[in-house]
Amino acid sequence: MAANQSVTYVEAINQAIKEEMRRDEDIAVWGVDVIGDFEVTTTLGILEEFGEHRIMDTPITEEGIVGLAAGAAFAGLRPIVTLMHASFVPLALDALFLKLGCNYQEWGYAFQLPVVVMTPVSSGIGMGADLALSPEALVVHSPGLKVVMPSTPYDAKGLLKTCIRDDYPVIFMPHLGLYNDNKQEIPADEYTIPLGKADIKRKGADITIVTYSRMVLTALEASNRLSEEGIEAEVIDLRSLVPLDIDMIAASVKKTGRLIIVHEAYKRGGFAGEILFRLIEKAPELIKTLKHDIKRLTAPNISLPHTAYLEKQMIPQVEDIFRTVKEMF
Amino acid sequence: MIEQVPKDILQKMYRDMVTGRKLDEFFLKLAASGDSDKDVPHRGAGEEAVVVGICANLRKDDYIKVTTRTRHCLTAKGMSIKDVLATKSYRDQRGVGGHCNYYDHEYGIIPYSGTLGEDVMVATGAALAAKLRNTDRVAVAIYGDASGNRPSIHSSMVFASAWKLPIIFVIQNNQYGMGTSVRKSYAIEDLSDRAKGFGFPGKTVDGNDVLEVYEVSKAFIERAREGNGPALIAAETYRLYGHYEGEGQKYRPEGEAEEWSKKDPLPRYTKQLLDMNVLTKSDIEKLDHEIEAEIEESMNFARSLPKWKIEDYHKNCIAEL
Numbered sequence: 001m002a003a004n005q006s007v008t009y010v011e012a013i014n015q016a017i018k019e020e021m022r023r024d025e026d027i028a029v030w031g032v033d034v035i036g037d038f039e040v041t042t043t044l045g046i047l048e049e050f051g052e053h054r055i056m057d058t059p060i061t062e063e064g065i066v067g068l069a070a071g072a073a074f075a076g077l078r079p080i081v082t083l084m085h086a087s088f089v090p091l092a093l094d095a096l097f098l099k100l101g102c103n104y105q106e107w108g109y110a111f112q113l114p115v116v117v118m119t120p121v122s123s124g125i126g127m128g129a130d131l132a133l134s135p136e137a138l139v140v141h142s143p144g145l146k147v148v149m150p151s152t153p154y155d156a157k158g159l160l161k162t163c164i165r166d167d168y169p170v171i172f173m174p175h176l177g178l179y180n181d182n183k184q185e186i187p188a189d190e191y192t193i194p195l196g197k198a199d200i201k202r203k204g205a206d207i208t209i210v211t212y213s214r215m216v217l218t219a220l221e222a223s224n225r226l227s228e229e230g231i232e233a234e235v236i237d238l239r240s241l242v243p244l245d246i247d248m249i250a251a252s253v254k255k256t257g258r259l260i261i262v263h264e265a266y267k268r269g270g271f272a273g274e275i276l277f278r279l280i281e282k283a284p285e286l287i288k289t290l291k292h293d294i295k296r297l298t299a300p301n302i303s304l305p306h307t308a309y310l311e312k313q314m315i316p317q318v319e320d321i322f323r324t325v326k327e328m329f
Numbered sequence: 330m331i332e333q334v335p336k337d338i339l340q341k342m343y344r345d346m347v348t349g350r351k352l353d354e355f356f357l358k359l360a361a362s363g364d365s366d367k368d369v370p371h372r373g374a375g376e377e378a379v380v381v382g383i384c385a386n387l388r389k390d391d392y393i394k395v396t397t398r399t400r401h402c403l404t405a406k407g408m409s410i411k412d413v414l415a416t417k418s419y420r421d422q423r424g425v426g427g428h429c430n431y432y433d434h435e436y437g438i439i440p441y442s443g444t445l446g447e448d449v450m451v452a453t454g455a456a457l458a459a460k461l462r463n464t465d466r467v468a469v470a471i472y473g474d475a476s477g478n479r480p481s482i483h484s485s486m487v488f489a490s491a492w493k494l495p496i497i498f499v500i501q502n503n504q505y506g507m508g509t510s511v512r513k514s515y516a517i518e519d520l521s522d523r524a525k526g527f528g529f530p531g532k533t534v535d536g537n538d539v540l541e542v543y544e545v546s547k548a549f550i551e552r553a554r555e556g557n558g559p560a561l562i563a564a565e566t567y568r569l570y571g572h573y574e575g576e577g578q579k580y581r582p583e584g585e586a587e588e589w590s591k592k593d594p595l596p597r598y599t600k601q602l603l604d605m606n607v608l609t610k611s612d613i614e615k616l617d618h619e620i621e622a623e624i625e626e627s628m629n630f631a632r633s634l635p636k637w638k639i640e641d642y643h644k645n646c647i648a649e650l
């Protein structure tokens with residue numbers, strides 16, 4: 001076993017892509033400014049190592065970036081394509097829903113469609129309504145798409161490798177706000193993480209906080225403060241939204257008797273609603289035994305403003321989680 | 330050519346170019362001071378001639394959408410420096426703009442779009458309304474070379490040509506989209522060739538020559554106003570700075586920016602005006618000072634306005650709609 005290595009989130013993603021590209025020659029990468037002459041570092045160094053037929057800067061046409069991936073996968077490639085911000089998901093929705101999500105299902109999985117669409121969520125860092133959208137609710141709605149949103153370097157690498165090996169389409173949404181901040185020790189040896197397995201990032205007996213992506217870090221910070229007040233929160237990081245690890249959520253809520261769901265996306269039609277309904281379907285009796293009403297913390301149903309100091313205040317903060325959880329006791 | 334342009338227009342274009350340039354420089358200071366919320370400037374200095382030359386042919390009631398990079402040059406369309414700075418520093422009392430997010434209904438300035446090119450369809454829709462409402466207004470959509478590949482621009486051209494809409498498409502070709510050279514995203518040399526397949530006229534101009542931009546856009550705008558449909562202008566210019574301030578610019582060949590900076594439209598136009606005795610050296614000094622003073626004064630005015638607070642923003646949005 002090789003020693004551990006300390007990497008940032010963005011380095012972890014970069015490693016996952018390169019390792020998989022070494023393993024499989026059919027993998028090719030394309031997207032706007034991916035070669036890395038610019039600053040998008042998840043795909044840095046790929047040109048140098050793999051050459052021009054494995055990575056391409058595209059014209060700015062998000063519809064084409066994803067649509068061509070569907071065709072290329074149909075014809076034998078295993079594309080990893082990027083949309084510079086997850087806000088551009090709506091631009092490519094037909095390709096995502098129908099060409100990637102639905103077509104292979106209609107034909108009974110008669111052909112494989114190994115595509116990873118990698119698109120970072122950029123919310124909470126001042127990009128405004130246009131660029132800060134957290135669009136997971138849009139993509140989870142489509143049949144046939146897996147949706148992955150990691151919160152740590154370790155998870156990002158292990159999950160992305162699994163996504164790349166998947167023979168069907170996956171939307172991999174890292175968070176731009178995590179790229180360079182939180183270094184973590186990860187194994188130097190190869191590892192993968194299965195989709196559909198949530199991760200308990202903090203154990204606790206008093207309340208279950210279900211969240212994903214950057215909000216995991218916010219929830220953990222809030223949990224530490226809650227602990228000082230005698231409340232032990234269990235933080236569940238979903239890691240993948242589709243498939244959803246509803247068993248782990250149900251088991252935790254059964255133990256704690258309290259549930260709060262936290263996400264950065266807008267509230268109405270947000271993924272919190274889906275989690276709750278899945279829980280009701282999974283454990284209808286459990287809901288009746290809870291010690292407190294279920295809560296959710298999300299961005300409000302108003303357009304994110306184009307400025308960091310206001311945008312931040314629209315996204316759940318440590319203080320918001322702390323206060324809301326305390327009110328549940 | 331310059332002889333045929335009315336003197337007041339020549340002077341207006343000079344004022345507009347200098348205002349654009351000085352605002353661009355002022356934004357750097359503003360960003361450093363924190364008044365624009367640690368905003369990272371996307372500099373457009375050296376590319377002003379495109380917006381300025383076109384706006385000299387537009388009326389207050391015409392519509393325009395420009396690139397993010399040269400949005401502050403919209404003072405040429407009539408927006409006041411006060412309004413630009415109030416928006417820029419999050420004190421525009423109508424709503425929260427900021428960064429490059431401006432809008433002014435009174436001057437036909439179409440709201441910003443962070444998703445590149447989508448606002449070209451909005452401009453095309455404005456041209457449709459201008460036509461259906463029997464006005465002789467026109468719309469102008471200026472977009473970057475890289476944005477020019479967005480399907481939304483293709484859609485706009487499909488409508489504009491089929492319905493003969495009064496819109497002028499303008500590619501502000503500054504040779505790069507982020508780190509990608511225009512040569513990598515187009516197979517055609519002359520970007521105005523894009524018009525051919527749509528059956529409307531296209532012309533490539535020196536985008537650093539404000540007079541040429543003025544002349545060519547004048548003809549196309551008049552043609553559109555008379556009901557003869559759209560046109561495309563490809564304005565060749567250069568992005569002298571990084572995509573945003575502080576970005577590494579590794580993609581730029583050595584010496585390229587230096588070569589282009591010799592073609593900077595402002596000194597070039599200044600020289601033409603001096604040679605033609607349209608302005609004297611002292612006129613120019615006076616004007617430059619006036620504009621600087623106006624920027625200072627406008628910023629002081631902006632600072633006297635309340636900066637947006639989250640509670641007020643919520644109220645302004647009618648939260649639970």
Ligand SMILES: Cc1ncc(C[n+]2csc(CCOP(=O)(O)OP(=O)(O)O)c2C)c(N)n1
Pocket residue numbers: 032060062084088091396397398443444445446472473474475476477503505506507568572
């Ligand atoms: C639909 C869409 N795709 C990608 C981006 C990211 N992006 C922002 S600016 C930019 C480059 C734009 O280049 P160009 O249109 O030439 O304008 P310039 O910056 O040169 O003025 C890109 C790719 C975006 N904002 N919108």
Ligand SMILES: [Mg+2]
Pocket residue numbers: 473474475501502503504505506507568
């Ligand atoms: Mg450009």
